[in-house]
Amino acid sequence: MSTVTQSAPSRRPRDFAFSWADAGPFLALAALLVIGFLVNPDFLSVTNLSNVITRSAFIAIIAVGATFVISSGGLDLSVGSMAAFITGITILFMNAMAPSWGAWAIPAGMVVALMTGLACGLANGVIVTVGKIEPFIATLGTMGIFRALITYMSDGGTIPIDRTLREAYRPVYFGTVGGIPIPILVSLAVAAIASFILYKTKYGRKCAAAGANEDVARYSGISIVRTRTIAYVVQGACVAIAAICYVPRLGAATPTTGVLWELQVITAVVIGGTALRGGKGHIWGTVAGAVILELIANLMVLSDFVSEYLVAAVQGVIIIIAMLIQRFSK
Amino acid sequence: MSTVTQSAPSRRPRDFAFSWADAGPFLALAALLVIGFLVNPDFLSVTNLSNVITRSAFIAIIAVGATFVISSGGLDLSVGSMAAFITGITILFMNAMAPSWGAWAIPAGMVVALMTGLACGLANGVIVTVGKIEPFIATLGTMGIFRALITYMSDGGTIPIDRTLREAYRPVYFGTVGGIPIPILVSLAVAAIASFILYKTKYGRKCAAAGANEDVARYSGISIVRTRTIAYVVQGACVAIAAICYVPRLGAATPTTGVLWELQVITAVVIGGTALRGGKGHIWGTVAGAVILELIANLMVLSDFVSEYLVAAVQGVIIIIAMLIQRFSK
Amino acid sequence: MVPRDANATSKAASGACLLRTRGLSKQYGPVTVLSNVSIEIEAGEIHAIIGENGAGKSTLMRLISGYVDPSAGSLEIEGHAVSFATPHEAQDAGIVLVHQEILLADGLTVAENLFLGRELTRNGVVDDRRMQQIAADKLAELGCHVSPNRLVRDVALADRQLVQIARALLDDYKLVIFDEPTAVLTGNEVERLLDIVLRLKERNIGVLYISHRLDEVQRLADKVTVLRDGKMVGTYPGRTLSQMDMAELMVGRELSALYPPKSDAKPGEPMLRVMNATVPGYVEDVSFTAHKGEILGLAGMVGAGRTELFEGLVGLRPASARIELNGVPLHIRSQREAIDAGIGYLTEDRKAKGLLLQERLAPNLTLSALGRFHPGLYLRKRRETAALAEAVAQYDIRLKSLKVTAGQLSGGNQQKLLLAKILLTDPSVVIIDEPTRGIDIANKAQIYTFIRKLVGQGKACIVISSEMQELIGLCDRILIMRQGRINGEVSGEQMTETNIALFATADTEGGQAAVGGRA
Amino acid sequence: DKKTVAVSIPAADHGWTAGVVYHAQAAAKEINAAFPDVEVIVKTSPSATAQVSALEDLSAGRKLDALVILPQTSEELTMPVKAVKDSGAFITVVDRGLNDPAIQDLYVAGDNIAVGKNTAKFLVEKLGGKGNLVVLRGIPTVIDDERIKGFQDGIAGSDLKILDIQYANWNSDEAFKLMQDYLAKYPQIDAVWANDDDMLLGVLEAVKESGRTDIKFALGGNGMKDIVKKVIDGDAMTPVETPYPPSMIKTAIYMTVANLVGHAPVRGTVKLDAPLITQANAAEFYFPDSPF
Numbered sequence A, B: 001m002s003t004v005t006q007s008a009p010s011r012r013p014r015d016f017a018f019s020w021a022d023a024g025p026f027l028a029l030a031a032l033l034v035i036g037f038l039v040n041p042d043f044l045s046v047t048n049l050s051n052v053i054t055r056s057a058f059i060a061i062i063a064v065g066a067t068f069v070i071s072s073g074g075l076d077l078s079v080g081s082m083a084a085f086i087t088g089i090t091i092l093f094m095n096a097m098a099p100s101w102g103a104w105a106i107p108a109g110m111v112v113a114l115m116t117g118l119a120c121g122l123a124n125g126v127i128v129t130v131g132k133i134e135p136f137i138a139t140l141g142t143m144g145i146f147r148a149l150i151t152y153m154s155d156g157g158t159i160p161i162d163r164t165l166r167e168a169y170r171p172v173y174f175g176t177v178g179g180i181p182i183p184i185l186v187s188l189a190v191a192a193i194a195s196f197i198l199y200k201t202k203y204g205r206k207c208a209a210a211g212a213n214e215d216v217a218r219y220s221g222i223s224i225v226r227t228r229t230i231a232y233v234v235q236g237a238c239v240a241i242a243a244i245c246y247v248p249r250l251g252a253a254t255p256t257t258g259v260l261w262e263l264q265v266i267t268a269v270v271i272g273g274t275a276l277r278g279g280k281g282h283i284w285g286t287v288a289g290a291v292i293l294e295l296i297a298n299l300m301v302l303s304d305f306v307s308e309y310l311v312a313a314v315q316g317v318i319i320i321i322a323m324l325i326q327r328f329s330k
Numbered sequence C: 001m002v003p004r005d006a007n008a009t010s011k012a013a014s015g016a017c018l019l020r021t022r023g024l025s026k027q028y029g030p031v032t033v034l035s036n037v038s039i040e041i042e043a044g045e046i047h048a049i050i051g052e053n054g055a056g057k058s059t060l061m062r063l064i065s066g067y068v069d070p071s072a073g074s075l076e077i078e079g080h081a082v083s084f085a086t087p088h089e090a091q092d093a094g095i096v097l098v099h100q101e102i103l104l105a106d107g108l109t110v111a112e113n114l115f116l117g118r119e120l121t122r123n124g125v126v127d128d129r130r131m132q133q134i135a136a137d138k139l140a141e142l143g144c145h146v147s148p149n150r151l152v153r154d155v156a157l158a159d160r161q162l163v164q165i166a167r168a169l170l171d172d173y174k175l176v177i178f179d180e181p182t183a184v185l186t187g188n189e190v191e192r193l194l195d196i197v198l199r200l201k202e203r204n205i206g207v208l209y210i211s212h213r214l215d216e217v218q219r220l221a222d223k224v225t226v227l228r229d230g231k232m233v234g235t236y237p238g239r240t241l242s243q244m245d246m247a248e249l250m251v252g253r254e255l256s257a258l259y260p261p262k263s264d265a266k267p268g269e270p271m272l273r274v275m276n277a278t279v280p281g282y283v284e285d286v287s288f289t290a291h292k293g294e295i296l297g298l299a300g301m302v303g304a305g306r307t308e309l310f311e312g313l314v315g316l317r318p319a320s321a322r323i324e325l326n327g328v329p330l331h332i333r334s335q336r337e338a339i340d341a342g343i344g345y346l347t348e349d350r351k352a353k354g355l356l357l358q359e360r361l362a363p364n365l366t367l368s369a370l371g372r373f374h375p376g377l378y379l380r381k382r383r384e385t386a387a388l389a390e391a392v393a394q395y396d397i398r399l400k401s402l403k404v405t406a407g408q409l410s411g412g413n414q415q416k417l418l419l420a421k422i423l424l425t426d427p428s429v430v431i432i433d434e435p436t437r438g439i440d441i442a443n444k445a446q447i448y449t450f451i452r453k454l455v456g457q458g459k460a461c462i463v464i465s466s467e468m469q470e471l472i473g474l475c476d477r478i479l480i481m482r483q484g485r486i487n488g489e490v491s492g493e494q495m496t497e498t499n500i501a502l503f504a505t506a507d508t509e510g511g512q513a514a515v516g517g518r519a
Numbered sequence D: 001d002k003k004t005v006a007v008s009i010p011a012a013d014h015g016w017t018a019g020v021v022y023h024a025q026a027a028a029k030e031i032n033a034a035f036p037d038v039e040v041i042v043k044t045s046p047s048a049t050a051q052v053s054a055l056e057d058l059s060a061g062r063k064l065d066a067l068v069i070l071p072q073t074s075e076e077l078t079m080p081v082k083a084v085k086d087s088g089a090f091i092t093v094v095d096r097g098l099n100d101p102a103i104q105d106l107y108v109a110g111d112n113i114a115v116g117k118n119t120a121k122f123l124v125e126k127l128g129g130k131g132n133l134v135v136l137r138g139i140p141t142v143i144d145d146e147r148i149k150g151f152q153d154g155i156a157g158s159d160l161k162i163l164d165i166q167y168a169n170w171n172s173d174e175a176f177k178l179m180q181d182y183l184a185k186y187p188q189i190d191a192v193w194a195n196d197d198d199m200l201l202g203v204l205e206a207v208k209e210s211g212r213t214d215i216k217f218a219l220g221g222n223g224m225k226d227i228v229k230k231v232i233d234g235d236a237m238t239p240v241e242t243p244y245p246p247s248m249i250k251t252a253i254y255m256t257v258a259n260l261v262g263h264a265p266v267r268g269t270v271k272l273d274a275p276l277i278t279q280a281n282a283a284e285f286y287f288p289d290s291p292f
């Protein structure tokens, strides 16, 4: 080729608004849908897909928060046990209020959940930023703490939600609006707001800058402490929202609620195209990542090839392949 | 001060072998021992300390390998399930050989363990470096794979070692040489060799360079792929050594062997002073980190303050405090 | 002859000048890197700071702009005492620093970097379109045409420097500090930048300007402050100083000629022969030969693809080429193989690709040549220390303590360390990308002599440089690249700035035409 | 038309659940071979959440005629199982009851309280109502809770004293460590109870290695074959065992299928006993081929 115009070395092909880095997870998702269909045509049935996507909503919502944390250069391993803890607090609160407030205990409980989430996120953020502790270790610590608190609150057993509230609360998970399940709507709303914040506000820029290069960010007048702490608080809020949707599905908080969610969440974020070392976050990629994970699990149930013992192995292989698709589609 | 001699900049005071960055974990360790003694004087009894340190040997040995991986800019989440997998393979092999080879099956099994470890490490390394997949995800994938394989091999149950080999093998965990338990000696030997490699050889330098700045390493003629892959192979060898010492402890491999070791291993490395984002590794700090973790767990049992439900919380708090001591002792 | 100190004659020091430093000092542990520096900058004045590598220029600038706290001394702006806890506070007070080293976030776009920390918003929403527009305009003013939504990671070093400069010009500051802004720029952009600096002056903005290119200083400076070994030598009225005066004030002794005499001997047999080199996206079908005992120069504008060509040849990026060394064909797939074959390449990006900034000096020095210090089972640290001592002496690396990390060396001294690092591998073909970037004039002469000595020993040396003067003074022959091709070649009498500029900018008939060069 | 029986059980993450998986798969294989018009599908789930998902997946894909479920937790699975029931399936619940007993058509259960209580009673009797105990419990779940509760009820009124009780996550390794620490902490321990046999293995190893002689009994629960073997062999430290046979899943599957093919309509509750396994009756509880 030699059609380059004279004396303007900058006039190389312009950047596309669409980037392949963003497309990666969606390609992986598409590949998975095709494979799924080949394995079992039911896979693409509306009921099945709707179920799967509804389920992926929790991880998606939490992972949207994790996108902030990871983008800003942090990491949060405590999200799973934080979810359990928030669920526990919320149910205890609702149950205590149900006799006097009736169904009003539900919205009040939601507020409590949100406050708890914000507080937990703040705690994580402060330990990481002010305490200057490696996020991996700091949040591993708080993971133990939240997990212990829910175990303590439940005396090692379960905290079920009050029967009187059950039916009133059910629609939050099982209801639909315009045919679309509410958790899907909630997660879309969360993702939309999050991508607005991350891409369209000053804070979003600060976040990406703090994760991309701390020094540069600091010299540009960005407070790393504040930016990263806020990211953890956003994470806390997202966990709370997920917990709110989660309560009616399982109707109880137990010490095993949310175990290993942190791994799924981080996997979703990374499959979605956000680098673990920080920098630009990809909210919609993250959402696609969460759906991919849930689809893989679903595929394992719908297919009959795999010995029960080997499910985890096949899942591992598929995740690695999904990452390869994501990587090489760039 | 200005007593520096002119024009001979090389004749400055020599570097100390000892640095405060290295001292951090040992300070935390000392603090823990003092607290432990105050809580329960039995804490410092020879039996207790010897038990605890012996127990910490597995994590220490694996964490020494993890120091290579992390130093070179990688991460390995699969070590726990890799340990279980190697243990399983080794026992199956020994059991198969026991009838014909007698006690010779044990050393042969050790060789098999080592080969398996090297192979597993190589697999991890190749996926991460050649496949260019984020180490977190790649090894999360292989973690699932190894775990599934051991579950499959054991049908979900246990793979016990042949009765005839048990007694012959027992001393590898329970024996002592000169009064010192063998696992402690093994872990010291592993750490000594590892620190020789990391601090005194070409490879060690390459490792730290690859972790500190990939581009600089590449421009200096260092192959990132090779360096990092070797680090994973070293990790595999360390896991195999740990597995070899582990087998006689309970005499069986189960699907729960090594669950969550990866978190302990990474925590030990980080408490030991190695940064999770790569660069210089601190082998002896890592060993101290592993002992600290085991001591904390031990202290939880020996003290009477904490409700069983809250043990994890207190552990989390102590780990965070240990990190703070480590950080601010610098 | 050296003129008298200008401050002695200047008007009463009580006038509210734009910025005044009083007895600024900086110590790192036991070492003093700057002591008792007092300077004054008026509004609408261009004040140059010159000094040898490691003299403390950058340190002084960091003190003034809030990046580093002074150990002693104070700052005054327009007569009011100030102190800055962060660079941002300094910026609020109207002082901005363009760093010697590039400080941008790699993973963000050009426009995002430009506006980092002060994004334009409309109704609380960042106004990307407007920012990109302004960014493009500002960059175009500087002669930089990269797309504002390109990632900084993907743009050339010179463009990054321009982005950094544009950042400082975005707001109205009272004092703009340039720390070696032209080190990575080529002719055209330098001219544009000097223009802009003069325009700042017209707008009554104060400028502090650091450069090792004394011609620039001479053209711009109203006043020149000379630092030597952390201390002030004096402040002088700019126009009264010749370049030679400045050099002598910096060094404190008389200087010999800058460039070593060129060798009269005929260049030897071909040593490195490159045929049909293509680096996808950057370089197309380039062939050339470097001869034994020859210094071969490579000229071209930013973006001509010189760096990429050689990075491709030594295996650092995907490329295809037939390479022969001393007649033997080579297949180089990695930098290691290049080093082993005897081809050393010194990168232009010392900070990101050259040195491990957190590491001590010895490990940095030996990183490419570890084999030499590893005769048996283990690394001989003593030999490394000895090699460092030798390098420090040979390349005149100025440091206050051998215990510093590479990142704590001054910019020019980092460059010398990098040169020492690459030569430790004992290459027979040495490729140096921007050999004297950020190096003071006295040391430049030293490095030129050194390069001449290298080829005298029968090596071949390829010098990529954006300073035409340097190429002309140093090289035996110069290739000029343009848009990924070799557009011309000059040697002997034909090596003039006009000729080089011609080949660098204009398309020539039939691609390569040799102006008076050898056949 | 083929009838579909879905079996939803926890994934094999420790010995007992591995036994469940083993028996469920064995039953599925036998039935699929024996009854051409019945298809048994076994699906395992690693957590309650995953199990809820699996139920949705199973019932979204095909029409279920029956569901045999061993719920990870009661609360979390109650509603999802009800949803399957509403689609017309026959529901068999195994081991852990749902919150709403009305949902199940058939309930096959072990008796966790009895596991704790019977063990406790044995200790009270053998130790003469006096002594120091240490207890290892598993993962904070209902089963764990019930066993501990049963045990505490069992020793109530005697002078047996529980010195310490800690979680060891049903993991033999953690039990080994915990037991070592108990031994370091308490100079006199008369008996140890680990509420699951996996953990007992670790306990025995720690006791053996310490060389301590004060420990008279180390008991477990669940009927692991290695421990039953010890009982058969007349081990002094572990002379008894309580069964909590994972084979209950097999029983449940067979009963469900029988119901479906109409041979024997079964409804109601089948409560498996947790009698003390002693040397006398141990042979009945010994399955050397099971992984558990």
Ligand SMILES: Nc1ncnc2c1ncn2[C@@H]1O[C@H](COP(=O)(O)OP(=O)(O)OP(=O)(O)O)[C@@H](O)[C@H]1O
Binding pocket: C028, C033, C051, C052, C053, C054, C055, C056, C057, C058, C059, C060, C100, C398, C399, C400, C404, C408, C409, C410, C411, C412, C413, C438, C440
């Ligand atoms: N953080 C630090 N710790 C110790 N010494 C330092 C540190 N930063 C700078 N120095 C030393 O201070 C001295 C002055 O450095 P400075 O960067 O100011 O020089 P400079 O005049 O800008 O040189 P150049 O022309 O090479 O850029 C050097 O000897 C350098 O090694």
Ligand SMILES: Nc1ncnc2c1ncn2[C@@H]1O[C@H](COP(=O)(O)OP(=O)(O)OP(=O)(O)O)[C@@H](O)[C@H]1O
Binding pocket: A009, A010, A012, C146, C153, C154, C155, C156, C157, C158, C159, C186, C282, C300, C301, C302, C303, C304, C305, C306, C307, C308, C348, C466
């Ligand atoms: N990743 C990339 N994608 C597209 N274009 C790029 C990328 N990286 C660099 N470029 C462009 O390639 C061209 C060549 O780069 P570069 O400026 O390094 O060449 P050079 O001749 O070595 O210049 P100099 O050494 O003077 O800086 C530039 O126009 C640069 O903007």
Ligand SMILES: [Mg+2]
Binding pocket: C057, C058, C059, C100, C179, C410, C411, C412
């Ligand atoms: Mg400088």
Ligand SMILES: [Mg+2]
Binding pocket: C306, C307, C308, C348, C433
């Ligand atoms: Mg270049």
